[in-house]
Amino acid sequence: MPDLLINPDLRFNSYGTYLRRRFGCRVSKVNVDGGFTCPNRDGTRGTGGCIYCDNASFSPGGTVAEIPIEIQMAEGMAYHRRRLGSEKFIVYFQKFTNTYAPVERLRDLYARALAHPDVIGISVGTRPDSLSDEALDLLADLAKRHYVCIELGLQSMDDKILQQIGRGHTLTEYLEAVARIEGRGIELCTHLIYGFPGETRDGFLRTADMMAGLPVNSVKIHQLHAVKGTRLAELYHQGDFVPITHQEYVATACDFLEILPPRIAIQRLYGSAPLTIRVAPTWNLKNNQMWFSIVNELKRRGTWQGCRLTDSCLKAGNL
Numbered sequence: 001m002p003d004l005l006i007n008p009d010l011r012f013n014s015y016g017t018y019l020r021r022r023f024g025c026r027v028s029k030v031n032v033d034g035g036f037t038c039p040n041r042d043g044t045r046g047t048g049g050c051i052y053c054d055n056a057s058f059s060p061g062g063t064v065a066e067i068p069i070e071i072q073m074a075e076g077m078a079y080h081r082r083r084l085g086s087e088k089f090i091v092y093f094q095k096f097t098n099t100y101a102p103v104e105r106l107r108d109l110y111a112r113a114l115a116h117p118d119v120i121g122i123s124v125g126t127r128p129d130s131l132s133d134e135a136l137d138l139l140a141d142l143a144k145r146h147y148v149c150i151e152l153g154l155q156s157m158d159d160k161i162l163q164q165i166g167r168g169h170t171l172t173e174y175l176e177a178v179a180r181i182e183g184r185g186i187e188l189c190t191h192l193i194y195g196f197p198g199e200t201r202d203g204f205l206r207t208a209d210m211m212a213g214l215p216v217n218s219v220k221i222h223q224l225h226a227v228k229g230t231r232l233a234e235l236y237h238q239g240d241f242v243p244i245t246h247q248e249y250v251a252t253a254c255d256f257l258e259i260l261p262p263r264i265a266i267q268r269l270y271g272s273a274p275l276t277i278r279v280a281p282t283w284n285l286k287n288n289q290m291w292f293s294i295v296n297e298l299k300r301r302g303t304w305q306g307c308r309l310t311d312s313c314l315k316a317g318n319l
Ligand code: SF4
Pocket: 038, 039, 040, 041, 048, 049, 050, 052, 053, 054, 095, 096, 097, 127, 153, 167
């Protein structure tokens, strides 16, 4: 593995490794619920939300909007200190669309998160169509003094799939948002999902090529999974959503990593949902088993992140 960015034990550039390299200590993300909604649920872009959306499936318990974020942060930080020995924290505004509010409210929430002496920055999950100039200016200003990451949900680069899953935005809107973020001192993470009905492995792998050409600092990928109460769960019960197998997911995730430039850190490699709401797929693997199934497959193949990139791609600044 020639690239210094790659964690030799994992065979990819993990976000945890990146944070330790950058900040010199263990840094954990702490989720908070800032009480936002989403334009794809409140009627601005749509009402039903994305077909797989149930925020309970991707938020740890305890982050409810009625609890002041300071208390949510304190609980999250105590947990990570105890469990991982983390010393510094990034407050992650995760639930729904965390730039979708008047800028005064955003300023208040972000400032309160950054006021804690052990918080080195914020990460803000949002949609490509929900980044106003005012919100972007605010984040760019904060980025002069703190770590600031925008996590943009793209999920698929195929407009047909975006339409089919009710995302309410297009690839073009994602690319426009990326262009507006570039050069503002803000890190950019892109969220991707593999396993949509009708999606092919080749189609998903083209996303890695696209990421290579964009100013993306990190990615999160996970398998499409259905949880109770979502339209995707209905499709599953009707036989119209056939989840990919664990083997297919691991193989595709490894293929993806092999063509992803080492400069792009990996924030997430799989998705999980509480057993009480999980519908499909049911791979019956614990989180660390999911993680290590991908790490072990890279080891078995003798490959690593970016190993299949051409020299010209690496010379183009994709180290
Ligand atoms: S954009 Fe996010 S919060 Fe909004 S409906 Fe889709 S998955 Fe849910």
